[in-house]
Amino acid sequence: MAAYQLAQQALAADFAARWAEVLAAVEAREIAGSLTELEAEYTAAIRESAAASRVLSIAFYRLVRALETGRVIGGPDYRPGASLGSLWADFNKATGKRTGTGPHEQLAVDTRNPFPVEDLAHEALRAEEAFRHQVADRVAQHESEHAGQGSAELNDPELIAWEKEFLDSLKTGSTGAGGMLVQDGGRDAIHTALQDDPGAIGYFRKTDASPCYFCALMAGRGAIYKSKRTAAFGAHPHCHCQPIPIFSRRYQLPIENGRFSRMWRDFGGGSLADWRTYYSDKAPG
Template identity: 30%
Template sequence: MSRLEESGVTERYRQGQARIGARLSALVLGSWRRTFRPTDIQGSAAEWIDDVMPAVRESRGRSRRLSGAYVRIIRALSIGSTLPPLDAEGPTLNATTLGDLADDFADELDEPRRRYDNGPTRVLIDADDGWPDSDRESEDRRATVSLSVTGPVRVRRYANELDQRGRLDDPDFLRDLARITDEAGASAAGAAGREALMGGRDLVHGLAETDSRIIGWARVPDEDPCWLCSMLASRGAVYRSELTARFRNTGRRRFDPEAPDQYHTNCQCVPVPIYSRTDWIPPESLRYQRDWLRVTNGLGGAEARAAWRQYITAQRRERRANT
């Protein structure tokens, strides 16, 4: 039997969250192609939103539950204690085992349960700590706005521009409108995937207010992150004081390229909770830390970000050329 370790658990977690986002994106795009009509933007947009929102809610819930199972097991591996089950009602046990936590995690991943040689390890449950609440109405409003802006609103804006140059019986006009509709559908599908994964991301970041043992986060990117994601991953551990101060001083969630809680459309990064200054840090973050110091030596602010963007873009282009 193998041992349950932080690195393996985290990679399974990242991949599981990516699958949740990808499945929802595919579903939303399929609904867009069936439902949305650029000749009836207002009517078909409402029909499309009504069609996909139940799936958005379900995927957001899955992402949240997966993050909850992940936090419970990663906390246990790090400091030997864990949180009560997510959304538990009534009294809970005062202890569990690594094996039980691993089973819950596998269930959320839709994976077969595995046996581990450290599975019988006893883990205390910290009943005084808990989980942040979720505001489902606010999350629904955010998702509706995101889907509308990236999908129907985008088509309407470009259709109005095209209408100044063509007519509905003009083949060129119709061809351009079809292209714009396809592009907007892909954009909205990506936005839906992002909204799904925010269920888990918001849960992890919200632990700043509810889990007394958490000290910060690290960002785990996918295998080919963009310049922004790799830059944020290069920060390593971001401590809770920075994130809580940012929320209190600026509110959520204007885009800030330096903010540790920023996630763009089609981003597959996940936040990893840090419970000890000796915790495992993803090797990708350590590599990006070294590269950042070398690439941005003597630079700061926008100049440093520009140099990093150029460096990462060149690396990604080279990887694609070699595959």
């Protein structure tokens, strides 16, 4: 489970590294004239990593389900004759690490496919939107500030600092939004599959090593059992949380989730803003 969360986080990091390289290759004053190329690079990088995130999450879902129920589920990449051994092999391949193995006895099969169909058009739209908000609109805004300021008012060091601040915030914003879309490739596949899989009973939130106050609160709530209307998973930019599906009451929560839940109890109640302050005082880092 930790291997899964870390592998998803690594996919977001791959995307971030690739995007950072693209940005580093463009001079600040060339950005406005390179938006078309930048958008193509941005959306392609998101697409590729989101596709990998989805493959990883499906391999993970199928493995966890088989471990907990002894049955293999159909859908993308399903191969007849699957065993715990072959499901571990698929998962290891998707993470790039060898984290487990299993026996090769053939498992019972549920032929149902609970995984959502990849909606490439919708994904492309979300990536374009992210680019527009995080890059194109900001560049336009920045350009208009430039025009309004008149270069004479800023001396060189000031101007350089201002440009650097702009580029840093552009990079942070676009990387966070892109990384969220990358991981949503996997998160959406799992969160949707749960709803459509009679074998699944719910999920819990596995956070990264230092989640924000909101995610810590959500993780501290423990398992979210499925209902007719299970709320959206609720990720945000720079969030590396994953929904971990559960198929039996014998699941084990990560120790951090227990820690967050004790923190919440000790906090004793109050507004979200109060919790935020309390959490940031107590949380490591």
